Amino acid sequence: MSAYTAYADLYRRALLDDVIPFWERHSLDRESGGFFTCFNRDGSVYDTDKFIWLQGRQVWTFSMLYNRVEPRPAWLAIARHGADFLRAHGQAPGGDWYFSLKRAGQPLVQPYNIFSDCFAAMAFGQYALAAGDQAAAALALATYHNILRRQDNPKGPYNKAVPGTRPLKNFALPMILCNLTLELEPVLPPAEVDGAIDACVKAVMRDFLDADRNQIVENIAPDGQRVDSFEGRLLNPGHAIEAMWFIMDIGQRRGDQRLIDQAVAVTLSTLEHSWDNEHGGMFYFLDRLGYPPQQLEWDQKLWWVHMETLVALALGYALTRQPACWEWYERVHAYTWDHFPDPAYGEWYGYLNRRGEVLLPLKGGKWKGCFHVPRGLYRCWKIFESLAAAQAQPEG
Amino acid sequence: MSAYTAYADLYRRALLDDVIPFWERHSLDRESGGFFTCFNRDGSVYDTDKFIWLQGRQVWTFSMLYNRVEPRPAWLAIARHGADFLRAHGQAPGGDWYFSLKRAGQPLVQPYNIFSDCFAAMAFGQYALAAGDQAAAALALATYHNILRRQDNPKGPYNKAVPGTRPLKNFALPMILCNLTLELEPVLPPAEVDGAIDACVKAVMRDFLDADRNQIVENIAPDGQRVDSFEGRLLNPGHAIEAMWFIMDIGQRRGDQRLIDQAVAVTLSTLEHSWDNEHGGMFYFLDRLGYPPQQLEWDQKLWWVHMETLVALALGYALTRQPACWEWYERVHAYTWDHFPDPAYGEWYGYLNRRGEVLLPLKGGKWKGCFHVPRGLYRCWKIFESLAAAQAQPEG
Numbered sequence: 005m006s007a008y009t010a011y012a013d014l015y016r017r018a019l020l021d022d023v024i025p026f027w028e029r030h031s032l033d034r035e036s037g038g039f040f041t042c043f044n045r046d047g048s049v050y051d052t053d054k055f056i057w058l059q060g061r062q063v064w065t066f067s068m069l070y071n072r073v074e075p076r077p078a079w080l081a082i083a084r085h086g087a088d089f090l091r092a093h094g095q096a097p098g099g100d101w102y103f104s105l106k107r108a109g110q111p112l113v114q115p116y117n118i119f120s121d122c123f124a125a126m127a128f129g130q131y132a133l134a135a136g137d138q139a140a141a142a143l144a145l146a147t148y149h150n151i152l153r154r155q156d157n158p159k160g161p162y163n164k165a166v167p168g169t170r171p172l173k174n175f176a177l178p179m180i181l182c183n184l185t186l187e188l189e190p191v192l193p194p195a196e197v198d199g200a201i202d203a204c205v206k207a208v209m210r211d212f213l214d215a216d217r218n219q220i221v222e223n224i225a226p227d228g229q230r231v232d233s234f235e236g237r238l239l240n241p242g243h244a245i246e247a248m249w250f251i252m253d254i255g256q257r258r259g260d261q262r263l264i265d266q267a268v269a270v271t272l273s274t275l276e277h278s279w280d281n282e283h284g285g286m287f288y289f290l291d292r293l294g295y296p297p298q299q300l301e302w303d304q305k306l307w308w309v310h311m312e313t314l315v316a317l318a319l320g321y322a323l324t325r326q327p328a329c330w331e332w333y334e335r336v337h338a339y340t341w342d343h344f345p346d347p348a349y350g351e352w353y354g355y356l357n358r359r360g361e362v363l364l365p366l367k368g369g370k371w372k373g374c375f376h377v378p379r380g381l382y383r384c385w386k387i388f389e390s391l392a393a394a395q396a397q398p399e400g
Numbered sequence: 401m402s403a404y405t406a407y408a409d410l411y412r413r414a415l416l417d418d419v420i421p422f423w424e425r426h427s428l429d430r431e432s433g434g435f436f437t438c439f440n441r442d443g444s445v446y447d448t449d450k451f452i453w454l455q456g457r458q459v460w461t462f463s464m465l466y467n468r469v470e471p472r473p474a475w476l477a478i479a480r481h482g483a484d485f486l487r488a489h490g491q492a493p494g495g496d497w498y499f500s501l502k503r504a505g506q507p508l509v510q511p512y513n514i515f516s517d518c519f520a521a522m523a524f525g526q527y528a529l530a531a532g533d534q535a536a537a538a539l540a541l542a543t544y545h546n547i548l549r550r551q552d553n554p555k556g557p558y559n560k561a562v563p564g565t566r567p568l569k570n571f572a573l574p575m576i577l578c579n580l581t582l583e584l585e586p587v588l589p590p591a592e593v594d595g596a597i598d599a600c601v602k603a604v605m606r607d608f609l610d611a612d613r614n615q616i617v618e619n620i621a622p623d624g625q626r627v628d629s630f631e632g633r634l635l636n637p638g639h640a641i642e643a644m645w646f647i648m649d650i651g652q653r654r655g656d657q658r659l660i661d662q663a664v665a666v667t668l669s670t671l672e673h674s675w676d677n678e679h680g681g682m683f684y685f686l687d688r689l690g691y692p693p694q695q696l697e698w699d700q701k702l703w704w705v706h707m708e709t710l711v712a713l714a715l716g717y718a719l720t721r722q723p724a725c726w727e728w729y730e731r732v733h734a735y736t737w738d739h740f741p742d743p744a745y746g747e748w749y750g751y752l753n754r755r756g757e758v759l760l761p762l763k764g765g766k767w768k769g770c771f772h773v774p775r776g777l778y779r780c781w782k783i784f785e786s787l788a789a790a791q792a793q794p795e796g
Contacts, residue, residue, distance in 0.1 A: 050691040053629060103560070111562040164499070164558055166507040233449060234766065295446040296760040300697035300751060303759065355696060357754070363699065364692040370630065 006395055011337075012388035018345070019381035024069065026351040026367070027374040031062065032082065036108040038089030039374070043367040046349045050366075052107040056094055058373030060101075060123030063087050065374050067130035073382070080134055087131045087140065094124060099150055100160075116162035121151050122180045129188040141191040148188055151181075152200075172223040172235055175243065178207035182250040186257070201254055208247055209266060214292075218273035220244035221292060234298045239290040241278035242309030245271050249316040249383075252323060268320040268329060275313065275332055283359050284339045286310065304363060305356040307372065310340040311380035318387040352377050402791055407733075408784035414741070415777035420465065422747040422763070423770040427458065428478065432504040434485035435770070439763040442745045446762075448503040452490055454769030456497075456519030459483050461770050463526035469778070476530055483527050483536065490520060495546050496556075512558035517547050518576045525584040537587040544584055547577075548596075568619040568631055571639065574603035578646040582653065597650055604643055605662060610688075614669035616640035617688060630694045635686040637674035638705030641667050645712040645779075648719060664716040668724055671709065671732075679755050680735045682706060700759060701752040703768065706736040707776035714783040748773050 030047040031039040033054075041058040042051035063086035070079040093109030094101050100115035101124045115121070125147040132141035155177055157163060165172070182204040189197050211228045212220050222243065223235040230236060248267040255264035278286045285305035291297045313336050321329035343360045344352040346367070354372040355364040366372065426443040427435040429450075437454040438447035459482035466475040489505030490497050496511035497520045511517070521543040528537035551573055553559060561568070578600040585593050607624045608616050618639065619631040626632060644663040651660035674682045681701035687693045709732050717725035739756045740748040742763070750768040751760040762768065 044691070050689075051628075051630060102562070106565060110565045112565050114560045114562055116560050162558060162560055164510045164512045166498070166510055169502060169506045169508050232447075234447060293446075295440070296762040296765065298766055300700060300759070303753075304696060357699075363696070366692040369692065370694055 006392055008388045008392035008395060012385055012392055015381045015385035015388065019378055019385060022350050023378050023381060027062065028082065031374065032085060033107065037085065037092070039086055041368045041373045042370070045346065045365040045367060047367060053112065054105040054107065055370055056101050056103060056120035057123050059086055059090055059094070060127035061373050061375035063090065063127035064123070064130045065378050067127070067134040070134040071130065083131050083134055087127065090124060090127065099146065101147070114162065116159050118151060118154055118158035118177060119180065121147050122184055125151065126184055126187050129191050133190055144188060144191050148184065148192070170231065170233065171226050172231060173211070173226055175212045175220060175222045178204050178212070179243065179247040179250065182208060182247065182254060186253060205251065205254060205263070208251060213270065218270050219277065219292065220247065220270065220274070237291045237293050237295060238297065239292050241274050241286055241290065242288065242306065242312055244274045245316045246312035249312070249319050252316070252319050256323065264323050268324050268326060271316045271320055272328055272332065280358065285343070285356070285360060286313065303358040305343065305358065305360060307344050307352050307354045308376035310336060310344065311376045314340060315380050315383045318384050322387050322391055402788055404784045404788035404791060408781055408788055411777045411781035411784065415774055415781060418746050419774050419777060423458065424478065427770065428481060429503065433481065433488070435482055437764045437769045438766070441742065441761040441763060443763060449508065450501040450503065451766055452497050452499060452516035453519050455482055455486055455490070456523035457769050457771035459486065459523035460519070460526045461774050463523070463530040466530040467526065479527050479530055483523065486520060486523065495542065497543070510558065512555055514547060514550055514554035514573060515576065517543050518580055521547065522580055522583050525587050529586055540584060540587050544580065566627065566629065567622050568627060569607070569622055571608045571616060571618045574600050574608070575639065575643040575646065578604060578643065578650060582649060601647065601650060601659070604647060609666065614666050615673065615688065616643065616666065616670070633687045633689050633691060634693065635688050637670050637682055637686065638684065638702065638708055640670045641712045642708035645708065645715050648712070648715050652719065660719050664720050664722060664725060667712045667716055668728065671728055676754065681739070681752070681756060682709065699754040701739065701754065701756060703740050703748050703750045704772035706732060706740065707772045710736060711776050711779045714780050718783050718787055
């Protein structure tokens with residue numbers, strides 16, 4: 005068995021025999037609908053609030069598995085369980101998505117966070133395909149258009165910046181739109197797709213990319229200039245690298261090898277800059293001028309950062325065969341698989357301290373749901389499967 | 401020399417020979433007015449934004465030193481330097497205080513945070529006494545009344561909670577008002593003072609105190625019930641203990657030994673619960689049911705938590721002579737003085753990881769200014785001075 009096949013096998017088994025069963029077993033709220041996401045190490049529930057990010061992401065995950073792995077009725081039923089809850093309770097009058105709800109669906113936190121809308125759109129787009137549900141497709145589309153309408157002031161009335169003093173554009177929304185636009189391609193009017201992707205690629209690879217350093221900055225001035233402030237100095241390496249595999253997906257779709265090569269170069273330089281040479285793993289936040297970041301959690305090792313980096317490196321390797329991708333892949337793989345999975349109770353830890361010790365023994369919380377781990381496991385499984393298949397064929 | 405005298409000496413020297421000179425040397429922005437607060441380890445400035453919390457707190461500190469230690473003209477000039485900047489730029493139309501300004505005073509972040517107003521009121525109250533400035537006294541009073549007017553919805557339009565679903569009262573404002581009311585006594589109409597203090601003491605010692613556990617909870621329902629949610633489970637031990645010395649001050653002012661004893665009991669039980677038996681030091685956040693807190697920085701060791709605990713223990717010991725206060729004092733003293741001061745460059749580190757290693761090498765930042773360290777050093781100096789004086793007198 006080749007290394008590629010062994011990796012494909014590892015990822016497939018982790019996805020189908022460990023992670024997905026964990027969520028099937030623990031997350032369904034059969035009383036009130038929707039999903040629990042706050043789990044102790046053993047899967048017991050410690051909080052019952054419903055966070056729209058995580059409700060949407062789990063609907064997406066089970067719909068995606070149904071669409072891409074196999075059409076298991078149980079997966080579709082779980083997706084529907086979440087979609088029904090979101091439809092019944094998730095939107096404020098006007099169509100913006102709340103940030104969180106109480107267990108039974110009463111709205112708790114206002115729609116100040118546009119990523120709730122992004123993950124709701126992603127959920128209903130994928131669910132529409134799985135369920136053949138036209139109303140879900142329409143809801144995904146309406147939500148997507150509402151996001152585009154709100155994109156210049158995503159926080160709306162909850163924006164605390166005094167207008168005009170230091171206007172900033174944030175990386176997260178254009179980054180997510182790269183992925184969301186591809187995700188929603190089946191439900192979007194075809195004329196919209198290319199223009200939207202062009203805008204995302206320009207934002208990510210021209211506006212937010214500091215080409216001199218091959219570094220993505222989180223916040224820039226509207227004219228693209230760097231800003232010397234806490235926000236303007238912030239680097240979020242996991243974010244940058246996750247965006248790079250979104251860009252590789254776009255590059256692959258468009259047959260644009262230059263774009264792929266550039267995304268791989270940014271991935272590698274981000275890794276070089278953010279790898280912790282003392283304890284291993286990637287830092288969560290850095291200041292691009294080397295000053296103390298505002299985020300006290302800056303040196304922690306987070307599950308999603310490492311999972312998204314594995315996807316970027318595996319995909320970058322598959323698309324370019326650069327030895328540096330493979331070397332980094334092996335290094336990040338060893339760290340990730342040594343530190344995050346919990347063989348005793350299943351699923352992955354989310355939050356480690358700088359030394360790689362468990363900082364919070366949770367399996368799910370306010371921000372960790374059924375998303376980065378299964379999505380990354382699925383992507384890596386499929387990437388290694390295709391690498392193995394290519395290897396099995398005679399060269400040239 | 402008795403232990404009390406030695407401690408009094410240690411605190412006086414740290415205040416007058418190290419900490420205050422650090423701020424005198426590095427913090428004055430002679431070009432644009434106000435204070436720099438973001439310092440690297442060596443005192444060099446890494447960010448020039450002006451945070452109203454920290455501008456106000458430094459005006460308070462230098463005014464307090466002038467009023468209580470000695471009337472050095474240089475201290476009054478520094479207080480005036482900050483007060484003039486605050487008066488010129490700090491308030492939004494309507495009188496609420498901004499959260500932050502750019503270096504030259506342009507408003508950056510809206511008045512979403514009522515503690516900006518609290519520290520502005522504290523600043524101008526103390527400055528009014530130092531400068532004999534009636535306009536400053538009037539500004540302190542107007543700001544105080546504005547805080548009381550806003551106290552039921554301190555975040556105003558920036559409050560993201562959907563009204564009615566899970567109303568919560570937060571501990572921070574009543575806690576600060578305990579201290580602020582005593583601070584402003586010289587400028588407040590006498591009729592107001594007692595009623596305001598009664599309300600604060602009731603809030604802190606009845607509403608937010610879980611008497612069964614001698615534990616202060618950060619957020620409660622309007623009727624005083626405990627709430628089982630992330631916010632409702634949150635404990636902030638440093639906050640609780642800082643509030644306890646505010647309460648001891650009130651107890652001393654009122655000659656209420658029962659109130660003092662109760663505050664000491666809460667201090668000790670909070671310490672028992674939040675002390676890190678593995679690495680020493682006090683945790684920053686805990687969940688009262690033992691679940692994973694939402695705050696990723698939960699296990700870090702912060703300067704202000706330890707400084708405020710030293711004040712509470714020294715004062716609690718001076719007022720009750722309980723051996724447990726002294727034992728805890730010695731333990732927290734050893735940890736604090738071993739870990740926070742930086743003999744090489746002066747002042748104190750602010751943020752240590754769980755093991756007590758420096759997490760951020762800053763001496764000042766967005767939240768650490770010229771306040772907790774000098775205020776705590778001053779209070780401990782004076783408490784040990786009075787303990788030494790009492791010891792020097794023959795008993796009985």
